[in-house]
Amino acid sequence: MANPSAVCNGHLHHHHNQKQNNLLKSGISKKNGITKGMKKNGVSNGTLYKKTFIEHFEQAPMYVAVFTFVGFAVGTIFGYLRDFMRAWGLEKRNIAAEREQQKDFVPLYQDFENFYTRNLYLRIRDNWNRPICSVPGPQFDLMERVTDDYNWTFRFTGRTIKNVINMGSYNYLGFAETDVNALKTVTIELEKYGTGVCSTRQEMGTLDKHVELEKLVAKFLGVEDAMVFGMGFATNSMNIPALVGKGCLILSDELNHTSLVLGARLSGATIRIFKHNNMQSLEKLLRDAIIYGQPRTRRAWRKIIILVEGIYSMEGSIVRLPEIVSLKKKYKAYLYLDEAHSIGAVGATGRGVVEYFGMSPNDVDVLMGTFTKSFGAAGGYIAGRKDLVDFLRTHSHSAVYATSMCPAVAEQIIRAMKCLMGLDGTAQGLQRVRQLEKNTRYFRRKLHEMGFIIYGNDDSPVVPLLLYMPGKIGAFARRMLEKNIGVVVVGFPATPITESRARFCVSAAHTREMLDTVSTA
Amino acid sequence: QEKEELIEEWQPEPLVPPVPKDHPALNYNIVSGPPTHKITVNGKECINFASFNFLGLLNNEKVKSAAQASLKKYGVGTCGPRGFYGTFDVHLELEERLAKFMRTEEAIIYSYGFATIASAIPAYSKRGDIVFVDEAACFAIQKGLQASRSNIKLFKHNDMADLERLLKEQETEDQKNPRKARVTRRFIVVEGLYMNTGDICPLPELIKLKYKYKVRIFLEESLSFGVLGEHGRGITEHFGINIDDIDLISANMENSLASIGGFCCGRSFIIDHQRLSGQGYCFSASLPPLLAAAAIEALNIMEDNPDIFQTLRAKCERIHKALQGISGLKVVGESFSPALHLQLEESCGSRENDVKLLKRVVDYCMNSGIALTQARYLEKEEKCLPPPSIRVVITVEQTEQELDKAASLLKEAAQSVLN
Numbered sequence: 001m002a003n004p005s006a007v008c009n010g011h012l013h014h015h016h017n018q019k020q021n022n023l024l025k026s027g028i029s030k031k032n033g034i035t036k037g038m039k040k041n042g043v044s045n046g047t048l049y050k051k052t053f054i055e056h057f058e059q060a061p062m063y064v065a066v067f068t069f070v071g072f073a074v075g076t077i078f079g080y081l082r083d084f085m086r087a088w089g090l091e092k093r094n095i096a097a098e099r100e101q102q103k104d105f106v107p108l109y110q111d112f113e114n115f116y117t118r119n120l121y122l123r124i125r126d127n128w129n130r131p132i133c134s135v136p137g138p139q140f141d142l143m144e145r146v147t148d149d150y151n152w153t154f155r156f157t158g159r160t161i162k163n164v165i166n167m168g169s170y171n172y173l174g175f176a177e178t179d180v181n182a183l184k185t186v187t188i189e190l191e192k193y194g195t196g197v198c199s200t201r202q203e204m205g206t207l208d209k210h211v212e213l214e215k216l217v218a219k220f221l222g223v224e225d226a227m228v229f230g231m232g233f234a235t236n237s238m239n240i241p242a243l244v245g246k247g248c249l250i251l252s253d254e255l256n257h258t259s260l261v262l263g264a265r266l267s268g269a270t271i272r273i274f275k276h277n278n279m280q281s282l283e284k285l286l287r288d289a290i291i292y293g294q295p296r297t298r299r300a301w302r303k304i305i306i307l308v309e310g311i312y313s314m315e316g317s318i319v320r321l322p323e324i325v326s327l328k329k330k331y332k333a334y335l336y337l338d339e340a341h342s343i344g345a346v347g348a349t350g351r352g353v354v355e356y357f358g359m360s361p362n363d364v365d366v367l368m369g370t371f372t373k374s375f376g377a378a379g380g381y382i383a384g385r386k387d388l389v390d391f392l393r394t395h396s397h398s399a400v401y402a403t404s405m406c407p408a409v410a411e412q413i414i415r416a417m418k419c420l421m422g423l424d425g426t427a428q429g430l431q432r433v434r435q436l437e438k439n440t441r442y443f444r445r446k447l448h449e450m451g452f453i454i455y456g457n458d459d460s461p462v463v464p465l466l467l468y469m470p471g472k473i474g475a476f477a478r479r480m481l482e483k484n485i486g487v488v489v490v491g492f493p494a495t496p497i498t499e500s501r502a503r504f505c506v507s508a509a510h511t512r513e514m515l516d517t518v519s520t521a
Numbered sequence: 522q523e524k525e526e527l528i529e530e531w532q533p534e535p536l537v538p539p540v541p542k543d544h545p546a547l548n549y550n551i552v553s554g555p556p557t558h559k560i561t562v563n564g565k566e567c568i569n570f571a572s573f574n575f576l577g578l579l580n581n582e583k584v585k586s587a588a589q590a591s592l593k594k595y596g597v598g599t600c601g602p603r604g605f606y607g608t609f610d611v612h613l614e615l616e617e618r619l620a621k622f623m624r625t626e627e628a629i630i631y632s633y634g635f636a637t638i639a640s641a642i643p644a645y646s647k648r649g650d651i652v653f654v655d656e657a658a659c660f661a662i663q664k665g666l667q668a669s670r671s672n673i674k675l676f677k678h679n680d681m682a683d684l685e686r687l688l689k690e691q692e693t694e695d696q697k698n699p700r701k702a703r704v705t706r707r708f709i710v711v712e713g714l715y716m717n718t719g720d721i722c723p724l725p726e727l728i729k730l731k732y733k734y735k736v737r738i739f740l741e742e743s744l745s746f747g748v749l750g751e752h753g754r755g756i757t758e759h760f761g762i763n764i765d766d767i768d769l770i771s772a773n774m775e776n777s778l779a780s781i782g783g784f785c786c787g788r789s790f791i792i793d794h795q796r797l798s799g800q801g802y803c804f805s806a807s808l809p810p811l812l813a814a815a816a817i818e819a820l821n822i823m824e825d826n827p828d829i830f831q832t833l834r835a836k837c838e839r840i841h842k843a844l845q846g847i848s849g850l851k852v853v854g855e856s857f858s859p860a861l862h863l864q865l866e867e868s869c870g871s872r873e874n875d876v877k878l879l880k881r882v883v884d885y886c887m888n889s890g891i892a893l894t895q896a897r898y899l900e901k902e903e904k905c906l907p908p909p910s911i912r913v914v915i916t917v918e919q920t921e922q923e924l925d926k927a928a929s930l931l932k933e934a935a936q937s938v939l940n
Contacts (some may be wrong), residue, residue, distance in 0.1 A: 131608040135596040169600040195815040196779040198572040203894040231633035233805035372806040376598040402635035412597040
């Protein structure tokens with residue numbers, strides 16, 4: 001474990017995990033603050049769930065929250081102090097500045113916007129954007145960076161740190177590999193097709209590779225038809241506006257990804273947010289929407305669409321699909337499921353949350369996913385009934401204005417999917433899925449035994465570990481790097497301010513020893 | 522009780538409206554094999570006049586071998602956004618090379634061309650800011666503006682007088698409320714070479730307006746990067762303007778560089794902001810390294826052979842001249858623009874009929890070995906819909922005979938279909 005006391009900002013922050021550890025070890029499950037126990041839903045909704053659905057969302061003891069706020073407050077005060085000194089020329093200005101000729105233009109950035117960036121983010125900036133120089137597999141090589149002036153600029157020393165265990169890349173099934181045999185077809189296709197496409201889908205950009213890929217995706221998911229796009233983020237932001245418009249209602253989860261939020265905003269429909277994974281809140285919103293209609297005119301809504309994700313990347317929780325489907329059928333709404341993290345990662349044969357809950361893919365109206373995470377490529381897809389996909393072929397913004405996917409990347413997806421479906425003759429696909437499941441359970445169990453606070457569902461390969469205090473974010477990441485483990489820490493803008501966390505992504509390519517090394521570090 | 526009835530009665534619209542079977546976009550051309558100079562469309566071999574492969578780099582051996590080498594080293598995908606171990610040394614190298622090539626301080630790479638400008642604009646322009654935009658701006662710019670929620674003022678295409686009028690109006694508004702004026706940012710967004718009309722923007726006048734009214738300029742160079750200018754640096758080189766005068770240049774690498782993705786370049790002061798607030802940068806996976814390596818190699822080729830730009834321009838002039846005087850079709854675009862439009866001289870009345878007529882011309886040409894396409898738009902979503910047209914793209918690889926053949930074929934097609 002890390003140092004018992006980490007010195008940050010000149011203040012001593014004691015390591016609180018030790019205290020919790022002691023409590024657990026002595027068998028006392030009561031904590032000093034509010035404890036929300038584990039939610040076990042196998043009993044209350046026994047008919048809907050075939051497996052027990054265990055999710056943990058323990059809350060931290062009160063003193064941890066207090067210390068977190070204090071930490072941020074201290075950082076803020078120092079920030080003001082430093083700004084003051086900079087304005088008066090007592091401290092050097094290190095950031096880039098506006099051009100001389102344009103000094104009297106309206107300033108491009110508000111001073112306050114940058115406040116957080118300048119003072120709090122900059123201190124621990126070296127934990128993000130770390131460049132690597134090898135394949136992002138279970139281990140990689142990091143380029144070493146040092147900073148001479150407290151993170152304002154970085155300098156590469158030219159050396160590389162080899163064989164850092166990778167707990168940050170979204171490499172769930174381990175398809176990010178450079179094995180020559182595995183990549184044989186991709187090499188051939190790259191030679192044949194070149195790298196770009198230079199045209200949009202509707203003009204001259206549909207290659208036979210795209211058609212092959214779409215058929216394969218549809219078969220893999222068990223739906224009628226599918227359409228692929230060049231970028232996962234763009235898939236959401238360009239297709240939601242094509243499906244809904246003014247006069248429709250979008251009900252989206254609190255913690256939806258930025259691409260979903262952007263797509264919803266661009267569509268012009270009314271957006272209402274329900275609490276994360278909370279079915280009562282969703283049901284109430286649905287009832288109110290149907291009964292009262294649109295806000296001012298009281299006319300009925302044209303369509304109601306529910307936007308959820310399969311696995312939420314910051315929480316690690318899995319959507320309660322059976323309940324949502326029953327609600328949707330009762331109130332005649334449409335369901336849009338974004339399986340960016342869950343496709344390939346959950347489910348008995350890797351087909352996502354739909355399979356995990358044992359449901360039929362025809363229950364979900366729009367199945368969306370990305371190929372970046374589990375398949376080691378890039379791009380996104382939307383699948384569903386044939387008339388839906390035909391509509392998207394004609395009306396999606398991406399089909400008309402954006403270039404199509406690179407054919408070599410499409411080949412990588414085809415090969416990965418064939419491997420998963422077992423079409424290439426080996427059982428390797430199934431093996432990878434099983435390995436991922438085993439690794440996930442093992443890792444979660446181990447961390448839980450050690451007393452850390454872990455969020456999320458037991459079966460999700462995304463493992464967020466809570467560190468609350470701002471000082472710990474930097475200290476944790478740096479210590480892990482010293483021990484040759486690369487982790488990802490997330491702080492304020494992406495997570496609520498008191499709940500910064502380190503996020504581990506388990507992969508099928510991790511071996512047990514690697515997981516052991518990480519958990520004991 | 523009443524509530525239950527209401528819930529029972531309510532019927533939503535179907536999720537998607539049915540699409541007629543003969544919608545032109547449903548039966549699109551399937552290309553087998555690489556979309557290079559000779560292209561096999563729907564089983565027929567044609568000469569490619571429809572892909573934006575301006576410098577012919579799609580089939581270049583050096584580019585392909587660079588991509589192969591990077592495939593062996595890095596695999597295909599990057600499995601993560603730039604912030605979480607998705608930054609590879611190839612990305613950093615590509616950013617440096619682009620910045621050096623364009624002679625700016627810094628560059629930033631996006632993994633998708635459409636997302637480049639659509640994420641760059643909302644990073645700077647927020648609610649309450651004012652953006653002056655040309656009418657013929659492409660769809661990606663329109664989406665970026667919509668996402669930014671700023672006040673948008675359209676000015677007539679390439680009409681500097683109209684723009685000046687709008688700027689003056691804004692100035693009088695400002696004087697009424699000086700405190701607010703001090704914090705509203707103002708931007709002009711223009712394209713170097715417009716995709717919808719094929720002409721260029723009058724950049725020197727824009728610079729003068731910029732300093733007179735204190736507005737910032739965002740320039741979108743998707744079609745002009747690698748085409749205009751002595752060394753292919755785009756419209757700033759073409760007009761001989763200091764590149765620091767433009768605040769932000771954004772381009773996509775999908776046209777001249779035959780790769781996928783986009784980049785923005787400019788001064789560090791401006792570009793660095795996008796690293797934390799550009800949505801397509803922070804929340805999306807980074808560009809696959811093989812595409813980045815291909816782009817670096819393409820840049821090398823561009824730097825080593827600066828005379829291909831001259832050749833391309835000569836070919837454009839040639840075909841522009843050859844296409845004049847086709848009865849029934851008029852050429853829209855500058856003489857040195859490699860992406861032209863052919864529009865109907867007189868419309869038949871409705872857009873649908875125009876589209877059908879143009880489709881017959883295109884089919885005639887495809888049957889005789891020249892692959893063309895119609896310019897596609899989303900009819901209901903565009904702010905100012907351009908008239909239907911055929912898109913003709915000139916690349917460096919087309920020989921003079923092929924250019925002449927294409928011109929004569931178009932003349933024949935127009936004769937037979939339109940008369």
